[in-house]
Amino acid sequence: MLTKVTTVLLVLLGLSGRPALAEQSATEAPPADHRFTAQLGIEATVVGFSVGPRLDLLYRLGGPGSFSNLRLTAGVLVGPEFVYLPVGLGYRAAFRPTKTVQPLVGLGTEVHLFMVAGHVFRQWGVVYLEAGSGFAVTQRVSLGAIATVDWATIGEPGPGLAARLFVGYRF
Amino acid sequence: MTFRKLSRCLLFGMLTSLLLLRGDEAQAHLPNILRPGEVFQVPDPLLSFALYGTFSHADEVFEVRLQPETPLAVPIEIMVPRQDALTNHRPLFAIVGKGLPKASATELAQLPRPLPDGMGVVLGRYEREDREILFESFSRRVLYTNGVVAYVLPAGDVRMWVWSPSGTTGKFVLGFGVEEGKQDFGNLIANWGDYAY
Numbered sequence: 190m191l192t193k194v195t196t197v198l199l200v201l202l203g204l205s206g207r208p209a210l211a212e213q214s215a216t217e218a219p220p221a222d223h224r225f226t227a228q229l230g231i232e233a234t235v236v237g238f239s240v241g242p243r244l245d246l247l248y249r250l251g252g253p254g255s256f257s258n259l260r261l262t263a264g265v266l267v268g269p270e271f272v273y274l275p276v277g278l279g280y281r282a283a284f285r286p287t288k289t290v291q292p293l294v295g296l297g298t299e300v301h302l303f304m305v306a307g308h309v310f311r312q313w314g315v316v317y318l319e320a321g322s323g324f325a326v327t328q329r330v331s332l333g334a335i336a337t338v339d340w341a342t343i344g345e346p347g348p349g350l351a352a353r354l355f356v357g358y359r360f
Numbered sequence: 361m362t363f364r365k366l367s368r369c370l371l372f373g374m375l376t377s378l379l380l381l382r383g384d385e386a387q388a389h390l391p392n393i394l395r396p397g398e399v400f401q402v403p404d405p406l407l408s409f410a411l412y413g414t415f416s417h418a419d420e421v422f423e424v425r426l427q428p429e430t431p432l433a434v435p436i437e438i439m440v441p442r443q444d445a446l447t448n449h450r451p452l453f454a455i456v457g458k459g460l461p462k463a464s465a466t467e468l469a470q471l472p473r474p475l476p477d478g479m480g481v482v483l484g485r486y487e488r489e490d491r492e493i494l495f496e497s498f499s500r501r502v503l504y505t506n507g508v509v510a511y512v513l514p515a516g517d518v519r520m521w522v523w524s525p526s527g528t529t530g531k532f533v534l535g536f537g538v539e540e541g542k543q544d545f546g547n548l549i550a551n552w553g554d555y556a557y
Binding site for chain 1: 441442443444493495497498499500501502503556557
């Protein structure tokens with residue numbers, strides 16, 4: 190049993206340190222400098238249930254080695270009691286962009302609009318924190334998962350918790 | 361400051377923010393679960409509660425008991441999730457206790473069970489056909505409400521009954537009280553399915 194666990198751990202460690210598959214075959218030319226990343230995700234909110242698409246647009250700040258990104262985000266999530274429209278601006282640190290496993294953390298602010306019967310019924314501003322990881326499929330395409338917590342600081346106070354699966358594309 | 365240093369500062373700020381986002385000091389209405397056939401005993405009538413229940417059958421009755429030491433004015437409302445399936449779900453509540461008005465024949469016919477000897481009753485009514493909607497910010501729920509009305513509870517043994525006069529089934533929340541209390545996060549997590557969806 191111990192041997193099996195050790196083997197699994199070693200395989201995972203090996204994967205996490207391994208360059209992306211596509212990068213291995215792209216040794217003949219230096220990789221293009223892609224400053225932008227678009228991520229389309231399916232998000233589910235755990236506090237106040239709703240599900241729907243969310244789009245993130247990331248702009249890398251600094252040179253090719255920088256992990257800093259500016260993040261613009263918007264989504265449309267539908268729940269049994271409301272339609273939830275988040276719009277936000279934030280900072281995201283995305284590490285190891287040339288590796289298979291690409292951890293990320295971020296923080297920022299969002300405006301949340303809650304629509305009931307076609308009208309904006311409640312709106313507030315939140316501060317959010319996010320953490321997750323992307324997994325390289327090719328040099329430009331990745332899949333990933335992110336968890337987000339937030340706290341409404343403008344308007345009525347309240348917590349938020351959401352999870353998201355995404356596909357990302359660098360350009 | 362170089363850009364790399366600025367990035368590291370931002371990362372440090374994020375980690376610090378995680379430490380500051382403590383929720384255990386949050387004050388709010390105390391949530392709990394109501395179950396048919398069981399009595400929910402209110403530990404402190406000065407605190408406010410949001411009690412979540414579900415009518416699985418039309419004839420179920422939910423009961424809450426509290427013991428004010430002196431007559432106490434308490435706002436009470438009954439809420440229902442604002443969902444299409446619950447548009448006609450309008451549970452009713454009654455306050456039962458000594459010193460409350462004697463029940464009329466009409467009221468007695470509406471009550472889900474006989475009044476205990478010597479006790480009077482006040483029925484919480486829907487004064488309007490259309491219902492107000494409220495947004496509960498801690499659970500991010502949108503709820504119909506019959507509207508908050510303050511009732512004077514007598515001292516001593518006071519009971520609140522909740523039933524479904526039209527025989528509809530579904531979820532409801534009985535909200536009452538004024539003073540917010542410290543949250544029990546173990547309870548919140550254990551019963552999150554009842555509170556949030």
